[in-house]
Amino acid sequence: MSTAEEFWARVEKTDGCWLWRGGNRGNGYGTFWVDKKRYYAHRYAYFLTHGYMPQGIILHACDTPSCVRPSHLSDGTPADNVSDMWSKGRGKPPPVLVGEAHPHTRLTDATVLHIRQQYASGQYSQRRLARTYGMNHASIGAIVRHETWRHVGGPHPTKAAA
Ligand SMILES: [Zn+2]
CATH class of the missing domain: 3.90.75 (Homing Intron 3 (I-Ppo) Encoded Endonuclease; Chain A)
Known part of the structure; x- marks a missing residue:
């Protein structure tokens, strides 16, 4: 299963x-x-x-x-x-478990691969990915260009999506 x-x-x-x-x-x-x-x-x-x-x-x-x-x-x-x-005292913090993704969690290989796949699909801009993953634009750019996280593989940006 x-x-x-x-x-x-x-x-x-x-x-x-x-x-x-x-x-x-x-x-x-x-x-x-x-x-x-x-x-x-x-x-x-x-x-x-x-x-x-x-x-x-x-x-x-x-x-x-x-x-x-x-x-x-x-x-x-x-x-x-x-x-x-x-x-500001409204609402309450979400329950967070150890090891969960939260705004300051480090990326995992799986997330990096997914970011590259999303970007290569041409349907996600770097700006949108940055927002989605709570990262800055430069970090996302480095990931999709394989300048960081080189061991992870995944698609390279196509001309159309770059
Ligand atoms: Zn329901």
Whole structure:
């Protein structure tokens, strides 16, 4: 069974929300272990659907913490706006697990590869990728040109997308 199949096997799909039936953390949010790392189930659902883990919080359109239905989840980035809100005392910080992607998490090989694939598709500008991953434009540029993270491979930018 693939990781994705294992994940979705733990989900009870209703007409509305898709409810996580695996473990949870006692705060309503489901958790899922992959390679000895624990992720929030809704974040992992987002990752399986979109291929990346948002830097900031993931918003639940339905306000159901255990819901992992992709259409109910949205990327709450830009994180700057969100942390600004917390600093003013509105809202509360998102639950973050050790090893999770958050605004200052270091990149992983998988993320770098995904950035290159997205850029090579021609559908994502460097500016948009920078925003999505909470990085500056120069860092994204260096990644897609293979100036950094050389060991990761992945597509080189095409003329059309550059
Ligand atoms: Zn839902």
